[in-house]
Amino acid sequence: MKRVQFSSPVLPYLFLLPQMLVVFVFFYWPSVQAIQSSFYIEDPFGFGSTFVGAANYTDVLLSPEYQKIARFTAVFTFLVTVLSLGLGLLLAVKADAVIRGASAYKTILISVYAIAPPVAGLIGMMFFDQHIGPFVKFAAWFGWNMKVGLSYFDTAFAMIAVSVWKQIPYNFIIILSGLQGIPAAIREAAAIDCRSGTRRFWTVILPLLAPTAFFLLIINITYALFDTFGIIDVMVKDKAADNPITLVYKVYLDGFRGNDIGSSSAQSVILMVVVFVLTVAQFRFIERRVHYG
Amino acid sequence: MYRTKFFDHLILILGAAFLIGPVVVALMTSTHEAAEIHRQGLMLTPGGHFVDTYEKVLTREGGFTGQVTGLRMIMNSLILGLGFAVGKIVLSMLAAYAIVYFRFRFATLAFWMIFTTLLLPLEVRIMPSYEVVSRLGLLNSYTGLIVPLLASATGTFFFRQYFKSVPDELLEAARIDGAGPFKFFIDVLVPLSQTMIAAVFIIMFVYGWNQYLWPVLMTTDESFYTLMRGIKQILQVWIGSQIPDYNEAFALAVLAMLPPVAIVVLFQSWFIKGLTESDK
Numbered sequence: 001m002k003r004v005q006f007s008s009p010v011l012p013y014l015f016l017l018p019q020m021l022v023v024f025v026f027f028y029w030p031s032v033q034a035i036q037s038s039f040y041i042e043d044p045f046g047f048g049s050t051f052v053g054a055a056n057y058t059d060v061l062l063s064p065e066y067q068k069i070a071r072f073t074a075v076f077t078f079l080v081t082v083l084s085l086g087l088g089l090l091l092a093v094k095a096d097a098v099i100r101g102a103s104a105y106k107t108i109l110i111s112v113y114a115i116a117p118p119v120a121g122l123i124g125m126m127f128f129d130q131h132i133g134p135f136v137k138f139a140a141w142f143g144w145n146m147k148v149g150l151s152y153f154d155t156a157f158a159m160i161a162v163s164v165w166k167q168i169p170y171n172f173i174i175i176l177s178g179l180q181g182i183p184a185a186i187r188e189a190a191a192i193d194c195r196s197g198t199r200r201f202w203t204v205i206l207p208l209l210a211p212t213a214f215f216l217l218i219i220n221i222t223y224a225l226f227d228t229f230g231i232i233d234v235m236v237k238d239k240a241a242d243n244p245i246t247l248v249y250k251v252y253l254d255g256f257r258g259n260d261i262g263s264s265s266a267q268s269v270i271l272m273v274v275v276f277v278l279t280v281a282q283f284r285f286i287e288r289r290v291h292y293g
Numbered sequence: 294m295y296r297t298k299f300f301d302h303l304i305l306i307l308g309a310a311f312l313i314g315p316v317v318v319a320l321m322t323s324t325h326e327a328a329e330i331h332r333q334g335l336m337l338t339p340g341g342h343f344v345d346t347y348e349k350v351l352t353r354e355g356g357f358t359g360q361v362t363g364l365r366m367i368m369n370s371l372i373l374g375l376g377f378a379v380g381k382i383v384l385s386m387l388a389a390y391a392i393v394y395f396r397f398r399f400a401t402l403a404f405w406m407i408f409t410t411l412l413l414p415l416e417v418r419i420m421p422s423y424e425v426v427s428r429l430g431l432l433n434s435y436t437g438l439i440v441p442l443l444a445s446a447t448g449t450f451f452f453r454q455y456f457k458s459v460p461d462e463l464l465e466a467a468r469i470d471g472a473g474p475f476k477f478f479i480d481v482l483v484p485l486s487q488t489m490i491a492a493v494f495i496i497m498f499v500y501g502w503n504q505y506l507w508p509v510l511m512t513t514d515e516s517f518y519t520l521m522r523g524i525k526q527i528l529q530v531w532i533g534s535q536i537p538d539y540n541e542a543f544a545l546a547v548l549a550m551l552p553p554v555a556i557v558v559l560f561q562s563w564f565i566k567g568l569t570e571s572d573k
């Protein structure tokens with residue numbers, strides 16, 4: 001906090017008012033409502049609702065369909081996070097090593113960052129299209145009859161590929177700026193002590209990147225869980241029947257397509273808990289970085 | 294040495310091609326005719342139908358009610374992106390100013406009330422948010438499109454961190470010169486934050502422009518459709534058509550990605566500054 005501050009009986013409240021108003025109406029009110037309606041079953045025709053305790057939660061958690069979607073979400077999140085972080089790291093390390101053309105590579109990669117998930121999904125759809133998709137033709141050479149939109153596995157494959165493609169640039173930018181923040185003195189000292197570039201990378205550079213990597217890990221998990229909604233929606237085109245979907249998509253399907261508000265709210269609350277845990281981990285970590293970084 | 298540089302460049306070129314390739318193909322294919330694309334697949338070279346395809350997408354009235362054109366969707370996306378960015382900056386600068394520069398009761402409470410919003414993204418409270426907005430009669434309005442998206446503290450957090458790094462001496466000097474809270478904010482703090490404001494503006498504009506789920510739910514009236522909503526629309530029309538309008542879909546995708554890509558590339562240094570310093 002500041003050593004000197006203004007003190008005024010009205011002004012701070014006046015300045016806070018707009019933000020507080022928005023936060024109350026569009027954050028607290030809906031969040032409380034989600035928690036509340038997760039304990040009720042709403043009449044489908046809108047005539048009142050019945051209190052059912054934790055029944056919505058047990059129904060959701062015990063349903064084989066929900067468990068299947070949760071498993072897919074876990075696999076999807078894991079693969080998207082690992083692949084986009086790994087490829088982002090590889091490209092960032094290489095871009096940090098070269099001098100000529102580094103800014104050109106950077107510009108190309110950054111431009112892909114600005115593409116919205118549904119646009120990425122649309123372009124991906126075309127590449128995996130039955131008639132015109134080059135990836136489908138490519139897979140056919142290896143005897144893989146790819147049917148995105150019809151086969152569970154193939155759709156999952158396409159979704160993961162598009163989601164990774166969309167996320168690599170972000171990881172690249174953050175890791176590259178992390179790499180460029182490593183003092184030259186440390187690099188030089190390491191170069192004197194150890195001739196092998198690969199070993200220097202694993203023992204000196206990577207540990208110094210650990211704070212950035214941890215931060216990115218959480219951001220990537222959040223991305224895979226929530227921001228991929230646009231990609232998934234465009235790729236399954238509302239025909240979720242035998243296609244892989246993530247938990248957030250299921251909340252949307254049950255709430256808006258199925259009109260099952262109680263169950264959808266219970267699922268929202270379950271996701272809230274997941275995000276809560278992730279964010280607390282992130283905050284604790286940022287705190288640590290502020291002290292020791 | 295020479296050899297390792299060669300491999301570094303090889304990997305970078307492959308990576309860049311893998312990332313930018315689909316974008317180039319989308320751009321090239323959008324300039325061909327649908328039947329030609331259907332016959333020959335995606336294109337790597339420009340075709341001769343750039344003008345007519347884009348003119349059609351921009352000006353033809355489509356959709357169910359025949360009200361919405363590409364131009365209209367671009368305008369709506371612009372309103373969403375600009376409105377969101379400006380709203381976010383105004384709200385969060387004011388709130389951060391109050392939190393950092395004022396001594397008042399409930400300061401800690403206010404801080405936590407605002408920062409709790411970082412915990413839950415809009416996606417997990419989408420149903421009740423929709424109900425609140427519909428109860429307030431804000432469906433199919435620009436207010437309903439923009440304001441609920443502002444209920445997150447990313448901007449406030451960012452400006453709070455920045456204000457805290459501003460030297461205390463500035464405020465002391467300003468107070469000795471007799472500057473009040475308004476004068477200090479407008480004449481010292483805002484000019485000082487210019488680069489930060491630019492960085493936040495770019496990130497928030499891209500974020501607003503790229504919004505998908507909220508506009509899809511909010512706008513049933515086609516005159517409020519954004520480009521992202523239009524993409525969902527064009528794919529729904531597809532199902533059941535003999536030769537889908539591949540070229541028009543690609544043209545729409547190109548229009549939807551052009552503004553954010555252009556802004557991010559043009560203002561690269563500010564953008565990276567914003568990304569790395571706001572940590573989001």
